[in-house]
Amino acid sequence: MTADTTSSEPGARTLFDHDPTALAELLASWKEPAFRGRQVLEWAYRHGVTSYDEMTNLPKGLRAKLAADAPLYESTIVRQQEASDRTVKLLLGWPDGTRSECVLIPDGTRRTACISTQVGCPVGCVFCASGLDGLQRQLTSGQIVEQAMRVRGLCGEDDRLSNVVFMGLGEPLANYEATVRAVRTINEAWGVGIGARKITVSTVGLPKQMRMLADEGLQITLALSLHAPTDELRRQIIPWAERVEIESLVEAANYFFQRTGREVTLEYILLGGLNDAPEHARQLASVSKRMRSNVNVLLYNPVEGLPYRRPTDANAERFVAIVAERGVNSHVRRSRGLDIDAACGQLRRREARLRGEA
Ligand code: SF4
Structure with a gap:
C-alpha cells in the first residue's frame, strides 16, 4: 500500500x-x-x-x-436531504464537476459535521459504497474546511457547530498535508474555532502517517477503523490494508497516546455473519487492551448492490457485552439518517447514477 x-x-x-x-x-x-x-x-x-x-x-x-x-465559497449545494432524525446530508458540487458529501448530525445539544477529505476513496472497504468507485481526486484543505462551514451554515442561530469528524469519503491520512492544514483551520480561534478535542480524524490505519500526526502537537482524537480483530479477516474486509499488520497499528496507536495523551478510538463496523461472532469480540478485546483505546461498535447500514447485512440487535448486544466484560470501554453507536442515503458515498453514487455516470 x-x-x-x-x-x-x-x-x-x-x-x-x-x-x-x-x-x-x-x-x-x-x-x-x-x-x-x-x-x-x-x-x-x-x-x-x-x-x-x-x-x-x-x-x-x-x-x-x-x-x-481568493474566492470565498467555490462549492454549490447540489442536493440537501434531511432524515426524520434531523440528520442533514449535503451533496456539494465543485467547479471541476466532482462532487462530495458532508453531513450534519444533531444529537442532544451536540452538532457534529462529518466531512470528506477525498472525492471517492482509494481504500475500497468491501462493505462501502464509496469504495466501489475508487479515488477520483484529493480535496484541497480549503475544500475540506468549506464543508465544515457549509454544515455550520445549516445550524440554527442557537445551535452552534460543536464537533467535526473527518469520517466522510476518503482516507484523511492519504491526503495528509491538506487534512492537517484543514484540522488547524477548523481548530484555530481565527478559523472555525472548534476545540481540538472535539475534532476526530478517522483512518483505516497508515502507521507512518499516524506517527506524523502524533507529532503535530494537536490534541485531536484519532479513530482507527479496525473492523476485524485478525490480519486475515481484516484483509478480506479492507483489501487496501493488505500489507499493514494489526501489530504495526497497535504500535502506532501507542505512539499516538504517548505523544498526545489521547486514547485512540477503535471503530468496528459489525457485519452480520462476518465479524460479529463471540470469538471476534474476544479477539477485539485483546487487541484493544494492548493499547490505550476504547471501542466504538457501529451496526452496518446495508448498501444497495452489496451482499453484506446488518447484524441482529441481539448479536450486536452480545458482541459489545463480551468486549466490555474484558474491561474494555465500549459502546454501540447509533446509526443516523437511515431514511436518507446515509452510508458514506450513497448519495453521491445515486446522483452519479441519475446522471448516467455509475
Ligand atoms: S469505509 Fe471509509 S475508508 Fe472504507 S472505502 Fe468507505 S470511505 Fe473509504
Whole structure:
C-alpha cells in the first residue's frame, strides 16, 4: 500500500486555504493594511458570510480583488436531504464537476459535521459504497474546511457547530498535508474555532502517517477503523490494508497516546455473519487492551448492490457485552439518517447514477 501524502489538486486557492499569514501576504502584495486580513477572517468565520459583498466595511475594489484571487465559497449545494432524525446530508458540487458529501448530525445539544477529505476513496472497504468507485481526486484543505462551514451554515442561530469528524469519503491520512492544514483551520480561534478535542480524524490505519500526526502537537482524537480483530479477516474486509499488520497499528496507536495523551478510538463496523461472532469480540478485546483505546461498535447500514447485512440487535448486544466484560470501554453507536442515503458515498453514487455516470 502506498499513501499519496500530497494534495494533488492545486486549483484556485480559496479564502479557506489561507491562514492569517498567507492572507496578510496577499493583502500586502496589494498594499492593503494588515487589519484588513483580520476583518476578512472575522466576516468569513465569525459571521459566516458567504460572499465578499456582505463584508460591508471593506472597500468595493478590495472585495472584487478578493473574490477573483481568493474566492470565498467555490462549492454549490447540489442536493440537501434531511432524515426524520434531523440528520442533514449535503451533496456539494465543485467547479471541476466532482462532487462530495458532508453531513450534519444533531444529537442532544451536540452538532457534529462529518466531512470528506477525498472525492471517492482509494481504500475500497468491501462493505462501502464509496469504495466501489475508487479515488477520483484529493480535496484541497480549503475544500475540506468549506464543508465544515457549509454544515455550520445549516445550524440554527442557537445551535452552534460543536464537533467535526473527518469520517466522510476518503482516507484523511492519504491526503495528509491538506487534512492537517484543514484540522488547524477548523481548530484555530481565527478559523472555525472548534476545540481540538472535539475534532476526530478517522483512518483505516497508515502507521507512518499516524506517527506524523502524533507529532503535530494537536490534541485531536484519532479513530482507527479496525473492523476485524485478525490480519486475515481484516484483509478480506479492507483489501487496501493488505500489507499493514494489526501489530504495526497497535504500535502506532501507542505512539499516538504517548505523544498526545489521547486514547485512540477503535471503530468496528459489525457485519452480520462476518465479524460479529463471540470469538471476534474476544479477539477485539485483546487487541484493544494492548493499547490505550476504547471501542466504538457501529451496526452496518446495508448498501444497495452489496451482499453484506446488518447484524441482529441481539448479536450486536452480545458482541459489545463480551468486549466490555474484558474491561474494555465500549459502546454501540447509533446509526443516523437511515431514511436518507446515509452510508458514506450513497448519495453521491445515486446522483452519479441519475446522471448516467455509475
Ligand atoms: S469505509 Fe471509509 S475508508 Fe472504507 S472505502 Fe468507505 S470511505 Fe473509504
